[in-house]
Amino acid sequence: MxxxxxxxxxxxxxxxxxxxxxxxxxxxxxxxxxxxxxxxxxxxxxxxxxxxxxxxxxxxxxQADRKEELKGPRVGAPPQAMEGFLRKAGLTQDQLVERDGVYMAFIEKTGRPxxxxxxxxxxxxxxxxxxxxxxxxxxxxxxxxxxxxxxxxxxxxxxxxxxxxxxxxxxxxxxxxxxxxxxxxxxxDFDEYAKGLNDHFVVLDVEERKARILEGCKTLCFARNLELVEDLGLLEEVAGLAEWPTPVLGDMDPSFLDLPAEAIRTSMRTHQKYFAVRDPAREGLAPHFITIANIAAADGAKVIAAGNAKVLSARLSDARFFWDEDRKAGNFEEWLEKLNGVTFHAKLGTMAERVKRIEALAREIAPLVGADVEKAGTAARLAKADLSSLMVGEFPELQGLMGGYYAREGQMDPEIADAIRDHYKPQGPADAVPTAPLSVAVALADKLDTLVGFFAIDEKPTGSKDPYALRRAALGVIRTILENNLRLSLAKFGQADLLAFFADRLKVALKDQGKRHDLVDAVFALGDDDLVRIVARVEALDAFLKTDDGKTLMAGYKRASNILKAEEKKGWKAEGERDLLDDASAPEVQLHDALRLLEKPLAEALAREDFTAAMTELAGLRGPVDAFLDGVFVNSEVAAERDNRLKTLAAVRDAMGQVADFSLVAG
Known part of the structure; x- marks a missing residue:
């Protein structure tokens, strides 16, 4: 076609x-x-x-010929309504068809070219x-x-x-x-188009441009025994800048290598769109760069490389000036003083006030994660100081990182310097979480202050809008807690709507791992706010529901729950102890005994947080529950029998409810 x-x-x-x-x-x-x-x-x-x-x-x-059916006004509608409909349909009233008291228009349209x-x-x-x-x-x-x-x-x-x-x-x-x-x-046609572009030095497909750039960069590096410092974000950007992308290797003045590697890379990336390279035989960057030209130069790109090297030297000279001036100042206290004049948010005060909140939070979190309280307070107080530095003023991407460098230059405790450096981590799904206790304490304090503050002033994310990156902050908290196996109660740090927000973000994180969101709801409904324990419950529940025992017991739970809901709507309540009558049937006795025998091992499994074992214990109810539901008439005309049988089903629901709220499990 x-x-x-x-x-x-x-x-x-x-x-x-x-x-x-x-x-x-x-x-x-x-x-x-x-x-x-x-x-x-x-x-x-x-x-x-x-x-x-x-x-x-x-x-x-x-187009194919089409027949359209338009619904018009009701018979007897005002004349104005009929006139408007006839104008819309392009018909007269005698061309309409009455159907069920409504006028209908049937319009045949000839297909257009x-x-x-x-x-x-x-x-x-x-x-x-x-x-x-x-x-x-x-x-x-x-x-x-x-x-x-x-x-x-x-x-x-x-x-x-x-x-x-x-x-x-x-x-x-x-x-x-x-x-x-x-x-x-x-x-x-497209074949002629694609060939014409290629013959005229245009690579149409962005994926082909990216592959060409990456392959060319690696080839240049291989020829000089170098390695490319890969940067997917920069690759995406430069692939949109050149129609005929041609990597060019240039030389950098080696004297600039005494600058922090991050400052060199940021200067290359932000201002010049250069890739950095490293020497695999030694640490740090190599004195070279790769720029992406939009032409294949006849001289092997020597002029392009030389010109770009001059521009890079000028940029790095600026970075050296900032680095030297900041180290001369080297006074965190002066930088902190400047934060009094920096507004964090109109409703949340200055950056200096935010620093005080973060310091208090870090001191509170420190003993919970095994960090020294005084060091946590010091690191948190100094973490935002580099916002006043010249280097961060020029390269905002380096905040935190430069603070860590300046702390080391000032001979501060290495743990404190690392905590300053890492307190923004993780900044995205590909970024590592901090692992040192002191770094964890400060990173959590920073993110929790952001979340608690903006939720308190009702600046929550809506739809696709999240101007303060609160979703990223929440995922950062979740990843830091889970990957470090931290046992924290989030309730002490935030209000109910913030806890619900964490639940939603946890669903996103677990969904990426293939876990069902309804299982997160079922576990969160228990009121637990320990993320490590919640995830352990979700994983055990997910595995259990994939087994035959889990599927069958879930079906039995639904049947029991529906019976109980119907009776509870009529006013029935589980009051008093559940006790078997003398003439109880075999299925009643079997389920009664199974529930009695389940109590201790289930409680012990939950106490030691062995949720897999807890699920195994619950699996023992599968047969007795099925036999009870299939062999016992719950709504007996004998009031005592009916009450006791309903209490038995309620006991099943309560036992399973210790692990999760199964009523929220879909299917």
Whole structure:
């Protein structure tokens, strides 16, 4: 079936916007095609420095004829309602059909040529594209991320004719701005398009650009016995900056290697988009860098390398100045004093006030994680001091890290320096959690103060908005607690809604491990706030419910619970002791005995937090519960029998409820 090829060619699209732009183009195209009744065989988008591309496979030449059914006003409705409906339907009243007291309109629509639909779709997409930032140019009223130069739109190897703000559609594209003959070329389908771009030095697919960059960098490093310091974020960015990415290895002045490695890498990455390299034979960075050029230079990129080296030297000279000046000051107390003039949040006070809160929290947490209280207080008090330093003022990404360096320069206790360095950890799912007790205490205090503070002033995350990164902070707390096997009560640090927030974040963390969210709910419902114990319960419950015993007992629990709910709605309550009557049936006796024998081993297993053993004990109820439900008429006409049998089922529910609230388990 015919193919649609669309290219929106413009001036440079910022790298950070390209991935979302490709997704938005795909989404909008799918929506418009679906509205027209089209279900394409395949649809793919591409984004690069100067173009957005869409290719759609398997569209028909025209729409199929359609019959639409419109529901109108009720018979006897006011004339105004009928007139409005007739205008909408384009019919007269005698053309309507009455059905169940309502007027219905049946409209037959002849299918339109696909080219007409494509032209309308492209114009709607272009005019409605939601760029984070956009602009107008010249006398053009269209808003686009950068001036839109050309629209290539070909369907079934023919141009789809339309014009948007004077930009005529066509079958012309162009390649690299500088390489090759830089002349536009004609294409009629995607194969011609992809070949034309490659022949004109443009790599269309971002994944191919990333692979080309990574392979080229590693090849350059291998030739010089070096190793690339991989940086996925930087790789994503530079892949959006060059159409024909060409890695170039340059030399750095070795004298700069006495700067902190993080300062060198940040200066390279932030200002110049360079990759750092290391010498595998020694610690630290090597005096080289890799930049990604957008051309394959005839001289082997010697001029490019030399020019970039000069720029890097200027940047690193600035970093050296900040480093030297900060070390001269070297006074944490002066930096802390400056924090009095820094507002953390209008409702939460200054940064200095936040430091006092973190210090108090760190002292409270320290004995719970095996850290020295005084050291924890000192480290927490100094942790934010580097925010006043010149280096962090220039490179905010280095906060905490530079504080650790400056603490070592000042001959502080290495444990305190490490705690200052690591107190922001983990900053994302790929970041390691702190493990030293002192570092753990300060890191938890920092994140808990953030969470407690913003929840207290009702600045909670909503939907996709989380301006204060509270979800990340909560996940950081959860990971730090779990990976260090810490036994903390979160209730003492936050209010009920914050605990619920932790529960939601724990669901996210466990979902990534394949655990069911309803099991987290079932365990959290017990009121426990010890994350280590909660996860142990969830894991044991998850394993138990995958067994035959677990599935069968769960089914029995549901049956018992439904019977109890129905009777409790009628006013029944489990009052007094459960006791067997003299004429009790065998299934009653069997379940009664099983419950009695379960009490001690279940309590012991729960006391030692052996939840797997607790589940094994519960599994012993499977047979007796099934026999009871299948062989005993619970709602006996004899009041005493009925009451005792309901109490027996309530005892089953209570026993299982010691492990989790099974009523919240789905299925």
């Amino acid at each position: 015919p193919q649609l090829l669309l290219e929106l060619f413009s001036e440079e699209i910022p790298a950070r916007m390209q991935a979302n732009a490709a997704r938005d183009l795909e989404r909008m195209a799918r929506e418009h095609l679906a509205a027209a009744g089209f279900l394409p065989e395949a649809l793919k988008t591409f984004a690069g420095p100067r173009r957005l591309t869409l290719v759609v496979e398997g569209l028909p030449i025209a 696909t080219t007409e639909i494509i032209a309308e779709m492209v114009e709607a997409i272009v005019r409605g594209f939601a760029w984070p930032k956009s602009m107008t140019w010249g006398t053009c009223k269209l808003r686009w991320v950068r001036p839109l130069k050309r629209i290539l739109c070909v369907f079934d190897r023919e141009v789809v004719p339309f014009s948007i703000e004077g930009i005529e559609s066509g079958d012309i594209s162009e390649g690299h701005r500088f390489m090759g003959d830089a002349q536009p070329f004609r294409v009629r």
